[in-house]
Amino acid sequence: MTTITPTTENEIVEAVQWALAEQAPVEVIGYGSKRDLGRPLQTEHTIALSGYAGVTLYEPDELVLSARAGTPMAELETLVAENGQAFQFEPMDYGPLLGQPAGQGSLGGLLATNLCGPRRLKAGSARDHVLGVRVVSGRGELFKSGGRVVKNVTGYDLSKGMANSWGTLGIATEITFKVLPTPETETTLVIRGLADDEAARAMAIAMGSSGEVAAAAHLPGNVAGRVIDGALNGAASTLLRVEGFAPSVADRAGMLKGLLATAGEVDALPQETSRRLWREVRDVIPFADATERPVWRVSMVPMQAYKLVASLRMGAAVDAFYDWQGGLVWLRMEGDPEAEAVRALIRTYGGGHATLVRAPASVRAALPVFEPQPAPLAALSKRLKQQFDPSGILNPGRMVAGV
Incomplete structure (x- = not known):
């Protein structure tokens, strides 16, 4: 098995052109943290983008960051945090769930799998924050889509089209995302002891209120004991995250406590505990x-x-x-x-x-790892694959057998 580790964009283009000329299917990875997600590949060659990393642009005042696809997400999250900013869509880390170390995901993998986290209802996912992308298609051609500002798209937005493509359409080489300020403070309200149906109703009431709840989750009793070192005491816990400026957070948390008083006892977690809890929910640490x-x-x-x-x-x-x-x-x-x-x-x-x-x-x-598509949508997906990767050399069969 051959592993190609390009260090320049031209080398990525050359690697794809070689695979195309040889009709040699290739697996595309960053650091392999999500390698065991999706259908197993039967390829003899791998293009690993771990050697093509680094930030190419970061303008905190403009809320814009560009980096090469192999850049570790852990490094990028540290960088933007130093400037009081974050990827507000809260991308999860699949590593621990798949038996890999935490913090090994790359920027390219984030876009390819369209990552997000508990803030999805409020902030969306990776595709909602990508501004531009440079991509090498399965034809061995380099193209770019979007740019470095929010309103610059006409026609098809191929930047968003690369999201959730799992490396089957092209290899993203450089990606531009918008970043946003980190909320000044946060707290999590915890309602104890609700059954699953009662929790569903409580979360619906909270999300439909003026409390501007940023995330809502429910951990049944047999799961609640597996987060934050058992601090939830193994009791079923319904979680509501409230974030923003401190006075507003206090006011909205008080309002929600009153609104949900009949549901059960409501506790409030301090900021650091709250942040850790939602990271563990995000990364499915209970499993x-x-x-x-x-x-x-x-x-x-x-x-x-x-x-x-x-x-x-x-x-x-x-x-x-x-x-x-x-x-x-x-x-x-x-x-x-x-x-x-x-x-x-x-x-x-x-x-x-x-x-x-x-x-x-x-x-x-x-088994079909991903949800089988209705026939019209499946036909459209095949046509899209044909346009971007007509020889089927990039991550063949990763999503659907034979595609």
Whole structure:
């Protein structure tokens, strides 16, 4: 197996042109932190972007950052934090869940997998913050899309099109993101002891209020004990994050406590504990158990999520917790991934999609890891792949067998 580690953009172009000339499919990675996510690849060659790293532009006053694709996200997050800024979409780190060290993800991987975190409902995902990108297509051609300001797009926005493409359309070489100021302070309100259905209603009330809740999640009792060193005492915990200027946070937190007083006891976590808690929710730390037990990421209607989990538990051993007000459900199965049951129940409870995030390679090779697309959308995806990578040399089969 050959690993090519380019150190310049021209070398990336040359690597793709070589693969195209040889009709040699290649795996595209940064540092490999998400290598075990998606369908297993059968390639003899790898293009690793870890050698093509570094910040090319950072203007804190303009809220703009550009960097090469191999730049570690940990370095970028440290850099912007020193200037009181952050990637507000709160990109998760898949490393711990997949048995890899934390902090190994790259900027290119962030865009390719369209990362986000608990603030998704308020801030969106990576695709909502990307301003511009330079890409080498599967044709071996370099192109750019977007730029370094927010309002500069006409026609198709290919910068956003690269998000969630999993390296199957092109290799991003340099990416520009907008960054935003870090909230001055935050607190997390914790409601103890709610059942899943009660938590769903409480989160809906909070998110529909004027409290400007930045994130809402529910950890059932068997999950709550696995975060922040057990500080939640293993009690089912419904979490509401409030952030902004200190006086506003205090005022809104007080209002929410009054609004939810009938739901149960409401505690408030201090800022540092709150930030750590949401990082652990973001990175699915409750299921980062150094095993290959199947883990699903399910996106669906928030008020239907607890019904799906309850129905699953009638026939399978499953742990679950809820983010995005219940719109994102993390499921850990004890044995069989129960793919047919999971996807059938999603259809029963209003629709959505499920991604098999973790499982042994043999399982991921045999099942649709990503939600199967309706025929018209699948045809469109194939046409897009044909336009960008007609020979199918970039991450072939990563998302769909044969594509």
